[in-house]
Amino acid sequence: MSTDRLRAETLAAIAAAASPDALEAVRVAAMGKQGQITQLLKTLGGMSPVERAVSGPAFNGLREAVAGALAVRKAALDEAALNAKLAAEQQDMTLPVALPPTGSIHPVSQVMDELAEIFADLGFAVADGPEIEDDWHNFTALNIPESHPARAMHDTFYIAQSPADKKLVLRTHTSPVQIRTMISQAPPIRIIAPGRVYRSDSDATHTPMFHQIEGLVIDKGITLAHLRWTLETFIKAFFEVDDVALRFRPSYFPFTEPSVEVDVGYSSKTGKPAGAGQVDKWLEVLGSGMVHPRVIAACGLDPDEWQGFAFGTGVDRLAMLKYGLTDLRAFFDGDIKWLKHHGFSAFDLPSISAGATP
Missing domain, CATH: 3.30.930.10 (Bira Bifunctional Protein; Domain 2)
Structure with missing residues (x-):
């Protein structure tokens, strides 16, 4: 398979990946140990200097293009997953805030x-x-x-x-x-x-x-x-x-x-x-x-x-x-339950509506 065709097919597969798992499968098929791009790069060792001078830049360019596309697609999928999670975990900000445990006045x-x-x-x-x-x-x-x-x-x-x-x-x-x-x-x-x-x-x-x-x-x-x-x-x-x-x-x-x-x-x-x-x-x-x-x-x-x-x-x-x-x-x-029920807030003043008048 020609380099151009492999590039086109791999980039298309990356763009079509609808989930992180699907994207990972494309990465392994292209860049894994037995991936197609990895196998191409291994052939450089058996080429003559003239052939390597021609194929080397093409193979490395293919690898860089695929790696860049994988990173962009992964970022897009991660952002979409985060947005979906935030949408599913919406909270009503008008509800009262749960206060931390506080003491009571006996x-x-x-x-x-x-x-x-x-x-x-x-x-x-x-x-x-x-x-x-x-x-x-x-x-x-x-x-x-x-x-x-x-x-x-x-x-x-x-x-x-x-x-x-x-x-x-x-x-x-x-x-x-x-x-x-x-x-x-x-x-x-x-x-x-x-x-x-x-x-x-x-x-x-x-x-x-x-x-x-x-x-x-x-x-x-x-x-x-x-x-x-x-x-x-x-x-x-x-x-x-x-x-x-x-x-x-x-x-x-x-x-x-x-x-x-x-x-x-x-x-x-x-x-x-x-x-x-x-x-x-x-x-x-x-x-x-x-x-x-x-x-x-x-x-x-x-x-x-x-x-x-x-x-x-x-x-x-x-x-x-x-x-x-x-x-x-x-x-x-x-x-503690009795005190929480009958106790008084530490921030309340004594409950005297009108002090004594001497």
Whole structure:
């Protein structure tokens, strides 16, 4: 077969190749080890110098032409295959993008932030203290006698091998922070003390470790009226209601006198705190009272000159009330699914629509 005819037939076969596999078959037939062009090139070794001078350029020109045509056709087939693949894998760019896994703010942390924001509007500072307390700060300075049930082993976690003259406990409330503040800071005092506390109790509404926030005001001329206004303003801001009915019931706490339990009026229709005329049920939310003169005196202050009020509530309970959670134990189970459902975005501000107005 003449060189020109072989060139024409091979280039035609290359142009007609409809797939990479068909093109590869043409390449092997022409340029493979047993290909026609390869066989022609092998004949150059047996030719005379004169014949080689004539046939050599023709054979090499044929090889270069075929190789160039193969490269062009391969590029065209590859581009066509890519375009077909892109057409088949089209995506709707208007669909929302799948976000990578992100963390969540625990409901307790969220409520802690909300409470801090509300009381900051009312001029309260945040105070902190150790979670391992001595007996004096946790009980004695708060006018809790030796015979009080709270000191019993079944109610309090005592630290083993603590000094006999300075029993150590896991604090049962954040009230020791109030004692430490009154000792270290001259009045007037206006603080909140949020943090973890520990009691030997466990059921659907109690856990051995939970969160509490307490408030303390020490100043001159403080009365129960100041306490009521503070709590009413706090409840309105936290539950985001314009009006709220509060009920103060006489109670007993060793560290306050008089002591009162505070109930919030609820509407069964809305499930939220309500004002007068809309209340058909009551829910206890916190304990409070005027700071006992013995507590003030234990901190080195004159109870005839300084008065104050204190209050305390469970942060976990507030979270359950506001966000409709039913089992306190779920707060501490570490269930990722639960946290994703009930948690809050780290980019959201505390969900207080209107801060407290002092």
